[in-house]
Amino acid sequence: MSFLQLKGVEKYFGELRAIKGVNLSIEKGEFIVFVGPSGCGKSTLLRMIAGLTEIDAGSLQLDGRDITKLPSSKRDLAMVFQSYALYPHMSVFDNMSFALRLANVDKAVIQEKVTRAAQILNLTNYLQRTPKELSGGQRQRVAIGRAIVRAPKVFLFDEPLSNLDAALRGQTRVEIAQLHRELGATTIYVTHDQVEAMTLADRVVVLRDGQIEQVGSPLELYDRPANQFVAQFIGTPQMNVLPASQLPQLAGTPQLPVPAGGFVGLRPEDVQLQPAGQGQLQGTVALVEALGAETLIHVALGAGTANGAKLIARQSARTTLHPGSAVGLSIDPMAAHVFDDQGRLARPAQGGAALASAAV
Ligand SMILES: Nc1ncnc2c1ncn2[C@@H]1O[C@H](COP(=O)(O)OP(=O)(O)OP(=O)(O)O)[C@@H](O)[C@H]1O
16 A cells, blocks of 8 residues: 555535545655646645645545544644744744654754754754744745654645745755655645746646646656646646647648547647748747747747647747748657547557557
8 A cells, every 4th residue: 555545535615626536646755746727726635635624525544544534733744834834933943843842852852853954954053043034945944844853754845935036946946855865755745836846756746626637757747748738737838739620731641640629739849940941830930039048939830820820949049030030840740749638649659550549
């Protein structure tokens, strides 16, 4: 049995079925990230695991024990909140040691655990300060330290970095990754941020509307999204997804057979710019986004935007193209993803004749 197991977990808020029969197995030591659009139920699911929100149906098991009905304090989990939730009048040391003091842990043991956590988190010189004398990143580290000293079975993080500015977010993200490597603690982490999800997770859980759409390693989700939703949710900029009917020169050819009503998905890096007249597709540049290390070129297909079809191409080279430039686009059919309304379809390289029916 897995270390943490959710079986048919449900949550209702009045009439709203916020979590719809979620099944999920998490192994010891895994770093799991919940992502999904606002309101999909990420925080609710995390809070149900934490014991802060009641589970209406289904069960939750941790390390072989049913904890569905256990109060939060008895679950042996520690949660780190977006808002840090520190005690403002207490020193960093007292904040970090609070739970241990409450549990009457021996003073020397407390000293040792807090000292060790402070070393790991670079907080040794701040132990006597109060939270208001710390930066946002330092406060978040104290909140993490408070969780670490308890040595819980599972760490739960609810958007811990979203109050930090971009630079500090990047830095703290790296620290959390290092921390996980050092401690190897089972972690569940909720975020809006794609980069956090892709860089921190062993496995990402994509949620939509209270249900799991796909669970997989970051690159599995990127390379083999189970459906159009995951395809367009993972990756920035989004995968281009067009009805096959808008790509007659590409879709429907022997190299890229697509069933009627199907869709073709192309990652921006799989769309190669060519001089006008070359490549399978022709179009006009609609917008150039020069981001420094890469350039995103938005191309309206066909003669202008007649059919409204647009593709974004990503290239690492700088460009002299500008809106209005005529361009060609070449696409390796093997790089194309094929979907129908139900999900992903196997492509020739992935399953040959199964194309027309097999969702994989
Ligand atoms: N205490 C509550 N009472 C009523 N409805 C709630 C409550 N908490 C959450 N909801 C609803 O449940 C759904 C899931 O909310 P939740 O906060 O889990 O989403 P989320 O994915 O974490 O969103 P966000 O990314 O915006 O934080 C939403 O429709 C939300 O309005």
